[in-house]
Amino acid sequence: MTDAHPNAALMRRLFDAFGRRDGAALAGMFGHDVVWRVGGDTPMSGEYHGWRDVVLFLRGTTSQTDGTYRSSLVWALGGDGRAAAVYRARGARNGRELDIDQLLLCDVDDGRIVTATAIPFEADAFTRFWS
Amino acid sequence: MSARPADFIDRVGAECVWTVAGESLMAGTYAGREAILAFFRRTQELTDGTYGDELNWELDDGERQVTYYRARGRRPDGRELDLDQALVCRLDGEGRWVEVRALPYDQAVFDAFWS
Numbered sequence: 001m002t003d004a005h006p007n008a009a010l011m012r013r014l015f016d017a018f019g020r021r022d023g024a025a026l027a028g029m030f031g032h033d034v035v036w037r038v039g040g041d042t043p044m045s046g047e048y049h050g051w052r053d054v055v056l057f058l059r060g061t062t063s064q065t066d067g068t069y070r071s072s073l074v075w076a077l078g079g080d081g082r083a084a085a086v087y088r089a090r091g092a093r094n095g096r097e098l099d100i101d102q103l104l105l106c107d108v109d110d111g112r113i114v115t116a117t118a119i120p121f122e123a124d125a126f127t128r129f130w131s
Numbered sequence: 132m133s134a135r136p137a138d139f140i141d142r143v144g145a146e147c148v149w150t151v152a153g154e155s156l157m158a159g160t161y162a163g164r165e166a167i168l169a170f171f172r173r174t175q176e177l178t179d180g181t182y183g184d185e186l187n188w189e190l191d192d193g194e195r196q197v198t199y200y201r202a203r204g205r206r207p208d209g210r211e212l213d214l215d216q217a218l219v220c221r222l223d224g225e226g227r228w229v230e231v232r233a234l235p236y237d238q239a240v241f242d243a244f245w246s
Contacts, residue, residue, distance in 0.1 A: 123238030
């Protein structure tokens with residue numbers, strides 16, 4: 001079963017650490033030169049290079065939402081060198097609310113995430129929330 | 132499972148529901164194999180046959196599948212698409228798609244190409 005693959009377990013640990021706001025645990029799951037990509041045209045969109053910038057970006061989701069942002073893993077799949085996760089993203093910001101599914105696509109090397117690409121299921125809702 | 136984009140047609144279940152988000156000509160919900168195959172043909176008609184997919188990778192556990200690919204094509208007026216996209220799918224017992232959600236990495240780029 002692909003959801004029993006170690007890289008699926010990595011996704012579960014990633015979302016667990018994010019839920020605990022455990023930056024040290026998160027950093028340990030990223031390769032030194034990890035690239036985290038967010039599509040679209042919002043202040044959060046772009047490419048974040050290196051584990052420090054990625055952890056700062058993830059912290060930004062909290063600071064930009066007065067701590068309300070949450071991402072709950074729905075399911076994860078893992079295979080050699082890759083992993084995917086569908087998660088529910090929720091938060092409140094400037095009177096706007098986010099409550100959508102998102103997809104995370106990861107390349108994994110030696111147990112660490114080296115690229116991550118985040119794609120919202122509802123791009124319009126994502127853009128409205130983060131803009 | 133390792134399958135090629137050329138196998139996409141064979142994977143569409145009879146009652147499959149395929150959803151494309153956004154505000155382009157391609158956006159909408161296509162219900163049933165015939166409607167989805169017509170949608171596939173439309174991607175070719177609108178691009179003079181240039182539209183194609185290159186598989187990056189995919190994962191499945193027999194019930195759910197994620198397919199990650201690069202979509203490329205050219206509209207007759209010169210617009211070009213070269214964009215990462217993903218399919219999030221639910222599978223039937225034979226590995227065919229019963230529900231597909233198509234997700235472009237950048238919705239605005241996708242919509243600009245297909246509008």
